[in-house]
Amino acid sequence: MNTKAISVLCVLCIFFNLQAQQINKRVEHLDSAFISQFVYSFQIINSEISGRGADILIQQIENSQFLVLGEYHYSSQISKLTKSLVPHLKDKGYSVVAFEVGPNSANKLVELSTPFEQTKASLYQFNTKYFHPLQGDTPIPFFDGVEDAQFLSAFSEADFEIWGCDQEYYNAILFLGDELVSLMKNSSDYNKIRQNWEEARISVVHLLDKDMKKEIEVFDEIKKNKKFNEFISYFSKEDTLAQKIIQDLYTSWDIYTVRRGSHKRRIAYMRNLFLSQYKEREHRLPGSKYFLKFGALHAAKNMRSLGQYDIGALTNELATLNGTVSTNLYVMNRHYDEVDHIKEFDTFLRFGDLEEWRLIDLKALNKKLLMGELDILEEENYQSIKSVLSGYDILLISPLDRRQKVNYTK
Secondary structure (H helix, E strand, O other): OOHHHHHHHHHHHHHHHHHHHHHHOOOEEOOHHHHHHHEEEEEEEOOEEEOHHHHHHHHHHHHOOEEEEEEOOOOHHHHHHHHHHHHHHHHOOEEEEEEOOOHHHHHHHHHHOOOHHHHHHHHHHHHHHHOEOOOOEOOOOOOOEHHHHHHHHHHHHOOOEEEEOOOOOOOOHHHHHHHHHHOOOOOOOHHHHHHHHHHHHHHHHHHHHHHHHOOOOHHHHHHHOHHHHHHHOOOOOOOHHHHHHHHHHHHHHHHHHHHOOOOHHHHHHHHHHHHHHHHHHHHHOOOOEEEEEEEHHHHOOOOOEOOEOOHHHHHHHHHHHHOOOEEEEEEEEOEEOOEEOHHHOHHHHOOOOOOOEEEEEHHHHHHHHHOOOEEOOOOOOHHHHHHHHHHOOEEEEEOOEOOOOEOOOO
C-alpha cells in the first residue's frame, strides 16, 4: 500500500471516529444535578474570605489583568465582599480601582479617604452636608453607606489609584460648586465669588426640587439661569481645573438630558473615560492591573447593557489585545430583606443560601454550551441564560442581604 493510500485511510479513520464521538456525545441540560458540579461556596468572616469558592476567586484575581465586579447597588454584602478582596487584589499586583462615579467625584473620594482612618467620618460629614432631601440621595452615588466607607478606606490604605468612569451625578453641582469656589481662595474676588455661588446655589436647589416634583428640563434651566451664569463667568480659560469641572458638568447634564431617550451616549462616555486614564497609566506603568466595580449591566462582555458594548466589553477587548485576561463577575441576590427572589431567575438562584456565598463557574458552563455538550434551547429563561453565560465568567450569589447602614444624617 502506497503512502497516499495510507494517508487517506488515516483521514477516514479520524473522520469516522469523530462522527462516532458526536453520535455518542452526552448532551446535558441545566438541571440542578448538572449545574451543581460548577457551584462552590465561600464565607466572609471578619473581612476574611475563605472556602473553595474563595480559592477559585483568588486564583482568577491572580490570572487576570482586569477584574470587573458587576453588582446590584446598595448592597451591604457586596460592600463587605469588596473590602475582603482588597488584600488579595493588592497581593496579586492590582493598583487601580475604577468606580461608577464621575472623575471629579473620584477626586473627592480620594480627598475624603485621606488619611484612610478618617474615611467614615469624612464621608459622613460630606454626605450629611450635601444630602438632597427631595431626591433622598447624596451627590456621589454608592458611597452613602457605612460599609462603603469601609471598603473605600481599605483601598486608600492599600494605596490604590482611584478612577471615576461615569458622568457626574444628578445633584453633583451642589458640592462641585463649592469645589469651584475653593479653587479661587487666593483670588482678590474670592468673597464676591463665594457670595455669587451662594445665590446661584439657591437657584440650583430650587430647580432640582422643582424637577423632583414635576419633571422639567432641569439642566437646560440651570445652564440658562442668570445667577449660575454670573458665577461661572468668574472662571477664565486660564483656570484649567475650574474649566474641566464645568465642562464635565455640562457633558454630564447633556447625557442626563439625552439619556431620557438614549443609553448610548452615556456608555460611550464611560468607555472613553476609562480608556483615556488607562492609556495614560499604561504609558507610566505598563502592565498595571485593574479592579472595576460597576452595575452588573455595565460589567458584561456582550451587548447585555441595553444593546451596547459597555465597560466590561472594553476590558475584555483590552485583555485580548494584551494577551491577558479580563474576568467579569455578575453578583445576584436570592434573599434580600427577608424576601426570597428565586422566581426571578430560578435556574441559578436556586443555589443561593442564607448564610454562605455561592460561586457558579459560568465560563465552564458556557464552554459546554459552545462545544455542543449543553442544550438550553427549551429553557423558559433562554434569553437571560444565554446572555448571562456569554456575558460573564463567574456568577456570585450573596447570602441574606440588605441595604447598608446609612452614613449620613438627613
